[in-house]
Amino acid sequence: MKRLFTYILLLFASAIISCKASKSVYMFTSFHEPANEGLRLLYSYDAIHWTDLNRTFIKPEAGEAKIMRDPSIAQGPDGVYHLVWTTGWKDDKGIGYASSKDLIHWSAQQHLNVMEYEPTAVNAWAPELFYDDEAGRFIIVWASTVPNRFAKGQEDENNNHRLYYTTTADFKTFAPTKLFLDPGFSVIDAEIVKRGKNDYILVMKDNTRPNRNILVAFSNNPLGPYSNYTKRFTETYSEGPSMTKTGKNWFIYYDSYRLKRYGAMRTTDFKTFTDIADSISVPTGHKHGTIFKVTQKQLNLLLKDSVAVKTNQQ
Template identity: 65%
Template sequence: MFKPKPIRFLPLLLGAALLASCSKDVYMFTSFHEPANEGLRLLYSHDGYKWTDLNRIFLAPQVGPSKLMRDPSISRGPDGTYHLVWTCGWKGDKGFGYASSKDLVHWSAQRFIDVMSQEPTTVNVWAPEIFYDAPTKQYLIIWASTIPFRFARGIEDEDNNHRLYYTTTQDFQTFTPAKLFIDPGFSSIDAVVVPRGPQDYVLVVKDNTRPNRNIKVAFGPTALGPFPNVSEPFTGNFTEGPSVLALPHKEWLIYYDAYKEKRYGVMKTSDFKTFTDVSAQTSVPQGHKHGTVFTVPAKTLKNLLRSAPAGTAATSTSGTHE
């Protein structure tokens, strides 16, 4: 009678599967807590839906008159270096904070990057968003500033009539002079550039006019646009801080802060034209305020977990997120 031989290579297969799962990239979400004086926080997720707070400060702000850290944005360069930019203060600043790291634990000296001193009436520099543009091999940094009496406005005050500006750099030592990124005809902040393919980029941006304060999209051929024909909003009013996460199979999640409702909303899309609300399928730790989503190797998360003080891992919560 035939007797099957034991499958001696099963442990090897299981080990290989485990190794493969451990080698996958992990989603990270930059974060801060109000009143934004503590510094950089990080959340992580294996699927892009359920988030866990590492529950510690990884970098305390030291630059800018107010020494705040709001809207932290990170981009990982081709050499593996993480570049961080952030809002330093509410008003009076003409630049943003910058630091870099190889592992998200140990950071370079912080620097204040002055980008708007050539415009002496600039009110603020808000929400710098950093993005590495592979075709041009440079980093693009976009932020919102108000220059009173420069642009037409609605019912906003002159010191709250924002437009989006940008600079580029290859080495974070020299930066191109600030230029207007887009004037969509309305006050706008919180811009995110999403690459989809050659000559195919999406701009996700907040319409900051009253009473709108909602999020819209536009499409362009390069990271610098042009981005004409901004869409109708795909979120309700009183929403801001979009963060775009790329899923497998050309799908995206767009996280946004529904700040009046004190929760995080999430839209899923495959074309940035039709959107499905998947907020109920997600969980975001309480207190999280908006940053950006990026990916890290699994070993980086392992190192981050080891660096956190014992017993400080926070569990995720669903429902009310702020």
């Protein structure tokens, strides 16, 4: 009986350890200006208080400028993490891409020339990854300016963005680039989030002057069309929105760059938005990232590797 009791205790302890190891942890991709150091990662257990792992995990090599802005990560069903990022401010028609099984060791970087078919395209900004689990493919959405093609507000013609996209199942072959969204105004920094079956939300920045703030729209398909645009619910000079859910609450983080801090809004219905900027804790220097989840086991590997890297640097 004693042996049986001991065995049951061991099974119970093992179950607790296993459960803890599989617990979800929020991760926030990040970069620091001037964007030449590479990918940084923050983590949180409540999606409110964030800690910087305080190192870079991949140094940018793709593109002529050799920078990494707006890093976006999404995990595929095979467990592989895929990363895309902005490789240049202007005169760059491509985006960066790399993959990893553990967020520590990364594949060779590629420069995907997603706008090469447009001879006058100015840029390819803030690519965002979304895994479409119903179609079994990744969707990459980014903002580009093609001068003299769309209606314009007060902004310069070379700053009149629309959203474009491509899809891929393996990051080896890509569907031809197509227009993703023309909302009738200059738009950048768009992220797709699935709220439920046939229920998708697009959070984005209205980049027209004088707006430059955040709103969302809705669709029953991740590729759109999107409609029912909300009011602009953040202060002006807001960009880089990223959305995540905890409990019944959706948090929309964004870079409030004029105030030189990170902002956040909370909502349950996408009709009423509550400013929670004074309640969040985001490390100084954090810039435009996206939020995804990992297990506690994966975070432990990142923490262990970060300690080893710092020790080797001393």
